[in-house]
Amino acid sequence: MSLQSYKVEGMTCASCVARVEKAAQKIEGLENIAVNLATEKISFHSDGSPQKVEELADKLDRYGYKLIQEEKTVSHESDQSEEDDSNLRTDFLIALIFTIPVFIISMAWDFEAFRNIWPLDKIDTNKVLLILTTPIIFLPAKRFFVIFWKNLKMFTAEMNSLIAVGTGSAYLFSVVNTLFPQLLSEDVNNPAVYFETAGVIVTLILLGRLFEERAKGKTGRAIKNLLELKPKTTRILQNGIEEEIPIEDLKIGDTVLVRPGDKLPADGIITRGNSTLDESMITGESIPVEKSLDSKVYEGTINKFGTFQFVVHQIGDNSVLGQIIKIVEEAQGSKAPVQLFADKVASIFTPGVIIIAIVTGLGWFISGAELPVALNNFVAVLIIACPCALGLATPTAIMVGTGLGASNSILIKNGESLEQLSKVDTVIFDKTGTITEGKPNVVEVRTIGMESNLFLQIVGSLENNSEHPLAKSIVNYCKKNNIDFLETIDFRAEAGKGIEGKIDEYNVIVGNTLLLAENGVEVPNEAVKLEEEHKLLLVGINNNFAGYFIISDEVKLSSKLAISTLEKLNIKTYLISGDSETITKRVAEETGFTNYLAEVLPTQKSEKVLNLQNEGRIVAMVGDGINDSPALATANVGIAIGSGTDVAINSAQIILIKNDPMDVTKAIKLSKITVTAIKQNLFWAFIYNTLGIPLAAFGLLNPMFAALAMAFSSVSVVSNSLRIRMKKL
Numbered sequence: 225m226s227l228q229s230y231k232v233e234g235m236t237c238a239s240c241v242a243r244v245e246k247a248a249q250k251i252e253g254l255e256n257i258a259v260n261l262a263t264e265k266i267s268f269h270s271d272g273s274p275q276k277v278e279e280l281a282d283k284l285d286r287y288g289y290k291l292i293q294e295e296k297t298v299s300h301e302s303d304q305s306e307e308d309d310s311n312l313r314t315d316f317l318i319a320l321i322f323t324i325p326v327f328i329i330s331m332a333w334d335f336e337a338f339r340n341i342w343p344l345d346k347i348d349t350n351k352v353l354l355i356l357t358t359p360i361i362f363l364p365a366k367r368f369f370v371i372f373w374k375n376l377k378m379f380t381a382e383m384n385s386l387i388a389v390g391t392g393s394a395y396l397f398s399v400v401n402t403l404f405p406q407l408l409s410e411d412v413n414n415p416a417v418y419f420e421t422a423g424v425i426v427t428l429i430l431l432g433r434l435f436e437e438r439a440k441g442k443t444g445r446a447i448k449n450l451l452e453l454k455p456k457t458t459r460i461l462q463n464g465i466e467e468e469i470p471i472e473d474l475k476i477g478d479t480v481l482v483r484p485g486d487k488l489p490a491d492g493i494i495t496r497g498n499s500t501l502d503e504s505m506i507t508g509e510s511i512p513v514e515k516s517l518d519s520k521v522y523e524g525t526i527n528k529f530g531t532f533q534f535v536v537h538q539i540g541d542n543s544v545l546g547q548i549i550k551i552v553e554e555a556q557g558s559k560a561p562v563q564l565f566a567d568k569v570a571s572i573f574t575p576g577v578i579i580i581a582i583v584t585g586l587g588w589f590i591s592g593a594e595l596p597v598a599l600n601n602f603v604a605v606l607i608i609a610c611p612c613a614l615g616l617a618t619p620t621a622i623m624v625g626t627g628l629g630a631s632n633s634i635l636i637k638n639g640e641s642l643e644q645l646s647k648v649d650t651v652i653f654d655k656t657g658t659i660t661e662g663k664p665n666v667v668e669v670r671t672i673g674m675e676s677n678l679f680l681q682i683v684g685s686l687e688n689n690s691e692h693p694l695a696k697s698i699v700n701y702c703k704k705n706n707i708d709f710l711e712t713i714d715f716r717a718e719a720g721k722g723i724e725g726k727i728d729e730y731n732v733i734v735g736n737t738l739l740l741a742e743n744g745v746e747v748p749n750e751a752v753k754l755e756e757e758h759k760l761l762l763v764g765i766n767n768n769f770a771g772y773f774i775i776s777d778e779v780k781l782s783s784k785l786a787i788s789t790l791e792k793l794n795i796k797t798y799l800i801s802g803d804s805e806t807i808t809k810r811v812a813e814e815t816g817f818t819n820y821l822a823e824v825l826p827t828q829k830s831e832k833v834l835n836l837q838n839e840g841r842i843v844a845m846v847g848d849g850i851n852d853s854p855a856l857a858t859a860n861v862g863i864a865i866g867s868g869t870d871v872a873i874n875s876a877q878i879i880l881i882k883n884d885p886m887d888v889t890k891a892i893k894l895s896k897i898t899v900t901a902i903k904q905n906l907f908w909a910f911i912y913n914t915l916g917i918p919l920a921a922f923g924l925l926n927p928m929f930a931a932l933a934m935a936f937s938s939v940s941v942v943s944n945s946l947r948i949r950m951k952k953l
Contacts, residue, residue: 226269226270226271226272227267227268227269228267228268228269228272228277229265229266229267230265230266230267230277230291230292231264231265231291231292232244232259232264232265232266232284232289232290232291232292233264233289233290233292234288234289234290235259235261235264235289236261236384236433239381239573240289241259241260241261243287243289244259244266244284244287244289245257245259245266247280247283247284247287248266248268248280248283250283251276251279251280251283253270253271253276254268254269254270254276254280255268255269255270256268256269260619261616261619263619263623266280266291277291286374286378287374287375287378287380288370288371288374288375288384312430312433312434312437313434315363315364315367315430316364316427316430316431316434318359318360318363318364319360319363319364319365319423319426319427319430320427320431322356322357322359322360322423323360323420323423323424323426323427325356326353326356326357326360326419326420326423326424327420327423327424329352329353330353330417330419330420333346345413346413346414346415347402347405347413347415350398350401350402350415350417350419351402353398353402353417353419353420354398354399354402354403354417354419356419356423357395357398357419357422357423360422360423360426360427361391361395361422361426364426364427364430365387365388365391365422365426367384368384368387368388368391368426369388369392371384371385371388372384372385372387372388372389372392381575381578385578386577386578386581386606386607387425387426387429387607389578389581389606390425390581390603390606390607390927391421391422391425391426391603392422393599393602393603394419394421394422394425394599394603394927395418395419395422397417397418397595397596397599398417398418398419401415401416402415402417416594416596418596418599418600418603418927421600421603421926421927425603425607425927425930428932433938435938435939435942451549453487453523453524453545454471454487454489454523454524454545455471455486455487455488455489456470456471457469457470457471458471458474458480458486458489458490459480459481459482459483459486460474460478460479460480460481461479461480461481461533466481471489474489474490474536474539475536475539476536476537476538476539477535477536478535478536479495479533479534479535479536480492480534480535480536481531481533482499482527482531482532482533482534483527483531484499484527484528484530484531485526485527485528486526486527487524487525487526487527488501488521488522488523488524488525488526488527488534489523489536489539490523490536490537490538490539490543491520491521491522491523491536491537491538491539491542491543492520492521492534492535492536492537493518493519493520493521493534493535493537494516494517494518494519494521494532494533494534495517495533495534496517496532496533497530497531497532497533498514498515498517498519498532499515499527499528499529499530499531499532500512500513500514500515500527500528500529500530501513501515501521501525501526501527501528502525502526502528503522503525512528515532521534522543522544522545523538523539523543523544523545523546524545548630548635548881573913577605577606577917578606580605580921581602581603581605581606582602584601584602584605584920584921585598585599585601585602586598588601588602588923600923600926600927601920601921601922601923603927603930604920604923604925604926604927604930605917605920605921607920607927607930608912608913608916608917608919608920608925608930616905616909616938616942616945617902617905617906617908617909617941618639618902618905618906620905620941620942620945620946621898621901621902621905621944621945621948622639622642622898622902624898624901624945624946624948624949625642625894625895625897625898625901625948626639626642627949628894628948628949628951628953629891629894632887632890632894632953633866633880633881633882633887634878634879634880634881634887634890634891634894634953635866635878635880635881636877636878636891636894637876637877637878637879638877640877641861641877641878642894642895642898642899643895643898643899643902644842644860644861644895645844645861645878645891645892645895646892646895646896646898646899647860648795648843648844648860648861648892649794649795649796649841649842650795650796650797650798650836650841650842650843650844651790651795651797651798651844651845651846651888652797652798652800652829652832652833652836652843652844652845652846652855652859653787653798653799653800653817653846653847653885654800654801654829654845654846654847654848654852654855655799655800655801655803655808655811656777656801656802656803656848657847657848657865658846658847658848658865658885659779659780659783659799659811659815659885660777660778660779660780660783660811661777661778661779661780662777662848663693663697663777664693664696664697664759664775664776664777665697665700665701665775665776665777665778666697666698666700666701666773666774666775667774667775667776667778668773668774669701669771669772669773670771670772670774671770671771672748672769672770672771673768673770674765674770674771677705677707679763679770679771680701680702680705680707681702681707681708681709681710682710682730682732682765683698683702683732683734683763683773684698684699684701684702684707684709685709685710685711685712685727686712686723686724686725686727686732686734687699687702687723687734688709689712689715689723689725690717690723692717692723694759694761694775695723697775698761698773701773710727710728712725712726712727713725713726713727714726718735718739721735721736721738721739721742722734722735722736722739722761722762723735724739724743730765730766731765731766731767732763732764732765733745733763733764733765734761734762734763734764735761735762736755736760736761736762737751737752737755737762739762740762740764740769743764743767744767745764745768745769746769747769748769751769751772754772756806758774758775758776758807759774759775759776759807760772760773760774760775761775779811779814779815780884782884782885782886783815783885784815784816785886786885786886786888786889787815787816787817787885788816789886789889790888790889790892791816793889793892795892796819796841797817797818797819798817798819798820798821798832799812799815799819799820799821800820800821800824800829800832800855801820801821801822801823802823802824802825803822803823804822804823805822805823807822808820808822808823809822829845829847829852829854829855830854830855830857830858832855833845833855833858833859834858837858837860842860843859843860844859844860844861844862844863844888844892845858845859845861845862845863846863846864846865846885846888847862847863847864847865847876848864848865852864861877861878862876862877862878863876863877863878863880863888863891864876864878864879864880865880865883866879866880866881866882866883878891890953893953894951894953897948897951898948901944901945901947901948904944905941905944905945908940908941908944909937909941912933912936912937916930916933
């Protein structure tokens, strides 16, 4: 089952979302269906059968929606979006040009001074208004009536139905009263018309939609910014000849030539040259990174100084940048649980509003009001109740929230985890690679009976033959101290114990107590005791104990601040590790954990998560290794450190690219900000309808003001979501 995503044209409100989802759910084989009004897309998992997509397109077409089936590049989608904006803007301008004179003439007619200078009587004036309003109804307003007609054939209704019925009723009533005033009006010389109501409503609604489209375009800026990191072309070497090709033609295994200022077109490994790269767009770190032979490089990063070549290992969606874009796109298209409530309301809202409007109109007419008054209130109820804001409340906030997260190197896979994270009250941290650097470092060297530089030269020369991480830490330490290495002979590695070899006249052994004892080297009690608390590499030279290295996995600089910040937020923290009790306790004390668990197996990590969940706690698990993946999957929210394994990242819902524990607190803060914005949006969406419908029903709200309020509600919801972008995490 693969994830497929398509654009759906014609969706305008929460009722549309519910209808599109319902249509898709009727097609067997489509699973995990999600419809997003803000992105105007539907996504689902299926077996890739084109027949199912065609069936969906046919169903949606009957409801008045268009499924865009052809594959589109980003630029084509952008072109389509610009074309849609252009059509909407054209419709708005046409409506505005004809509405202005209609509105001015209609309003001015109430003043005697205007009637004295106006050359036409009421009947002829109404005919002028009819001529001016008709283009509005048949051109800009056509979009509402086309969808209304399709809905009517399917016995359904949504926001466009409300607008069509409202403006259509006002227009038809006015046409009849203009051409046949004796049918509806008691005063045939002064018949009431509502051409300005129909025109102004259409114009205001189109203006509101224009603002919505502009604002929704801003909510998707995160994706656009990420896509702009991709270069359009690149240079490859074929048989030693340089050739410039479109990035779409790049293949795995190609050798790419990179010059200063170039954006990298793919992920790969440097095979020649060295340079300094700006990786801030991937890691968030502003300091350029030195790269040399065998260094990994990533798509979208910028080469600052040198020229180098690299072999392509990952392209497109499989590159680090591609994965980031994919995660952000899926998150922006997903739903938060709070949206289910809005969707349920929307599914019954429109039919309910039509019933209320009919009851309102009939009620006024039966109670003795004139037909124009009853019609006026009927139209006002329909217009004020349009639930566009309801459909935008959640998706726009999620889009902006996940976009802000991406710009801060925090990737959130879906709306559900974003909402769940705001409720987290317990965070469990894996130790190695999460709280600590995950890389062994030499923190102290002690020698006995030998000058320290000679000691480092002998041991470093031997360790330079080993690929073990502890050996690398000693080699790096020696290099930092400008130690030159000597040739080693008779090198041997003893699995789980250490290494041996000969350097000049020295027979050298580096390893644990067991290896030294096997070779007749007596280890002092001081070193034996230290080995219980620290990771030690003991050294024997020519059958004598010569010294030792204290190796430590250093705590990240931001770990202590991250833990104290979470504690201030009343979030309980745990440190969990497979390491020894002594080492785990030392790290816990150094970073401020009050709770820790040592010598824990991978399955026991997930058991700890379950135990806390059974106590009623909402748990987030932060880890980076394969052994963390069961706990990441079990937790309410799994948070993977970005430098971790693919398994850990795939098991988590949130990924911290910068490998910084402080980003856990930033992610929680972001989730709280976003959920707060969603709740505010739902309030604004409902408050207009809750207050507006009774006012309209009791004749206290003019249809034009109802249209203005409805448009303002949508704009206020989107604007409130955009405020998230201004927050500092």
